[in-house]
Amino acid sequence: MTEPTGGTSTPRVTARAARRRAEIVEAARQVFTSRGFRGGSLGEIAERVGITHQGVLHHFGSKERLLVEVLRDRDIEDGPGSETLTGAAFLSHLIDTARLNTTRSGIVQAYTVLSAESVTPGHPAQGWFRTRFADLRSEVYQALRIVGGIEVGEAELERGASAVIAVMDGLQVQWLLDPAAVDMPATLRMVINSLLAGWGRPALPQEPNITA
Amino acid sequence: MTEPTGGTSTPRVTARAARRRAEIVEAARQVFTSRGFRGGSLGEIAERVGITHQGVLHHFGSKERLLVEVLRDRDIEDGPGSETLTGAAFLSHLIDTARLNTTRSGIVQAYTVLSAESVTPGHPAQGWFRTRFADLRSEVYQALRIVGGIEVGEAELERGASAVIAVMDGLQVQWLLDPAAVDMPATLRMVINSLLAGWGRPALPQEPNITA
DNA sequence: GTCTATAGACAGATAGAC
DNA sequence: GTCTATCTGTCTATAGAC
Secondary structure (H helix, E strand, O other): OOOOOOOOOHHHHHHHHHHHHHHHHHHHHHHHHHHHHHHOOHHHHHHHHOOOHHHHHHHHOOHHHHHHHHHHHHHHHHOOOOOOOOHHHHHHHHHHHHHHHOOOHHHHHHHHHHHHHOOOOOOOOHHHHHHHHHHHHHHHHHHHHHHHOOOOOHHHHHHHHHHHHHHHHHHHHHHHHOHHHOOHHHHHHHHHHHHHHHOOOOOOOOOOOOOO | OOOOOOOOOHHHHHHHHHHHHHHHHHHHHHHHHHHHHHHOOHHHHHHHHOOOHHHHHHHHOOHHHHHHHHHHHHHHHHOOOOOOOOHHHHHHHHHHHHHHHOOOHHHHHHHHHHHHHOOOOOOOOHHHHHHHHHHHHHHHHHHHHHHHOOOOOHHHHHHHHHHHHHHHHHHHHHHHHOHHHOOHHHHHHHHHHHHHHHOOOOOOOOOOOOOO
């Protein structure tokens, strides 16, 4: 861990910088969540960390590059656990995620605001979301194919994948505006089960992973 | 039509003003579509109409009030025809709307960006979208109740209403980012039919109103 | 009804001191 | 690594001439 090179130890300051960067990314996530990317300011982000906006730019170079870090950060946060799941387990994991999301409106709001904002011309996160949706559709497609069986048509599976993701995203907007009016996990489960039932397949169990 | 009062005729200038206002609202819709409400500027709106941003403020007083007019305008545009439809006809109308939407990405983008932006704290369109979603859920609920029959539980109908609207909105985001990857009307129809089938009800006809 | 002029605030980004 | 200072641009809004 110690550095052979003299002077101020490079690894220590690098570690400090990494911590600072993490602080800034977290603050940026909060600000972009509340105000969107275009509406949020570096000044507000810097204020939460306790530095000036020039300090933020020192670490990330531009507001746009900071957004990319925020999105990458979310990927890492959500990643572990879902990659190895397949078939019904993966679909159940989606419902679990919908349930978990009811306890973290901040993340839901960030995702909702940024994904919608990304459809506008020239938005820096456009490619990121396009890729993310394509990957998601592919994952859900595979899960539906495994559960639905090989005799289910390719078109139905593709539409089913789009629909499952669309329900999750669309419910989030309604839920953020009126939490009492929408039951995200129950509604998602009903849609998935209806799709499977329409294909002549058994539905997911009522409560796959938890008891409540 | 002629005015008994002397001087410059009040109705003529009012008619001119109304036309100007309509021009401004249309320009505002385009700008808010591309940049969102917070990202769009009065200057860009004014430029499209060929006046200065102060001229815009003369007609509407503030940027916020202009947004309200844009939203009201969209309501009128979409309104005619759908209010009188019930049951299966209403559900078919939703699918027709999804098909129509593939030919007007501008309106779809405006709705997508503004509805998502509205979930952020203090957004001026928040109440408008909350009411709109509540009304929509109620309409879809009634249609599902009629088609599904009285023996379908209230909770299922409520979740079904949320799900149908969520699919429409969620598909729009995916479609705007990657039009070739999503078939909005076909996917919506599949979801509605799956829900009805899950409740033991006959599905909607394959092509309710058009032949292609 | 639209303009010019101007206010007053805030944006992102750069340069250079320490 | 963070600061001060500054640049350059943009924003909403008001006041008042025409």
